[in-house]
Amino acid sequence: MPAPRGMPIGLRLAGVARDVGRAFDDTLAAAGGSRPLWMVLLALKSGAAASQQQIADHIGIRGATLTHHLAGMEARGLVVRTREPGDRRTQVVRLTDEGERMFGAMAEAAHEFDQRLRAGFTKAELSHLDLFLRRLQENAGVRGAALPGDATPP
Amino acid sequence: MPAPRGMPIGLRLAGVARDVGRAFDDTLAAAGGSRPLWMVLLALKSGAAASQQQIADHIGIRGATLTHHLAGMEARGLVVRTREPGDRRTQVVRLTDEGERMFGAMAEAAHEFDQRLRAGFTKAELSHLDLFLRRLQENAGVRGAALPGDATPP
């Protein structure tokens, strides 16, 4: 059977993402939140998403998963869900004042983490890394969710 | 509060890894397996790990998680766990013939997937990508598990 020559790039990616993700989880936990919570807050604050459907698409998770997260966040007083008047299937999600404060606390932590990740990278290297990652995503053949900073899809 | 300038690199990494991982999961599922199962088989076949402790360290998951995976694999007849004679705390894990066959089926699928991921990359680019990913891992400050292809740690 074929033995992969050199390190399978997918394994490297998964391993690094796991480790970086764990560190980020710890960072967000220290700020009182969690990664799913941060992603929801970020989607709402960025204005890229307002309905549950949009948030789930934006983050790249399933609607069922988001329902669970929002249930917890609403119970915690961070968001409020209301039915959209023109289409009662749709739940619109809005941040509460407490949610705004939570975002602020986590945004600072997230920014510092990002700066930390960038240590030792030149602008050109970051640009190349971004390009490489996108190419991997395309090669995998899965159409990923739009992420903050991506050009708005048509 | 500081707004991250440009796309946070950690989010890009997490998003791409999620998408690539999902595609890999689908690939392995089509071959009759799953990613955790593949990682365990790979660790055993590579000779890098024999005890549960070693496998968990090698893959980068907790011992509790591995216990669950191995329970399923043993029930499926893919592995056999035995107590090491010189230290009865330690479980040694061995592949069965069925486990060998499963590995063969999945190795081919994994190899093709890896080739697919590498499409459009030059050797130099792959080398740079590997370097960048390792740097991210170091920057995150989490000592990751040794992965197949890494130099053996002292």
Next chain:
DNA sequence: GCCTAATCGTTTGACATCTATTGATTAGAG
């Protein structure tokens, strides 16, 4: 030999995620 600390694997419970299904609502055709 006795005791304490460390190690290994297992069990329990919680979190995040997905698939499949369901109920409510809306869209579109006739």
Next chain:
DNA sequence: CTCTAATCAATAGATGTCAAACGATTAGGC
């Protein structure tokens, strides 16, 4: 207006993962 198909969110169950706690075993000091 009626009916079918599509959409949105919620529910239930399964998978993968982790932390904490536990029991069994080993290591090391006295």
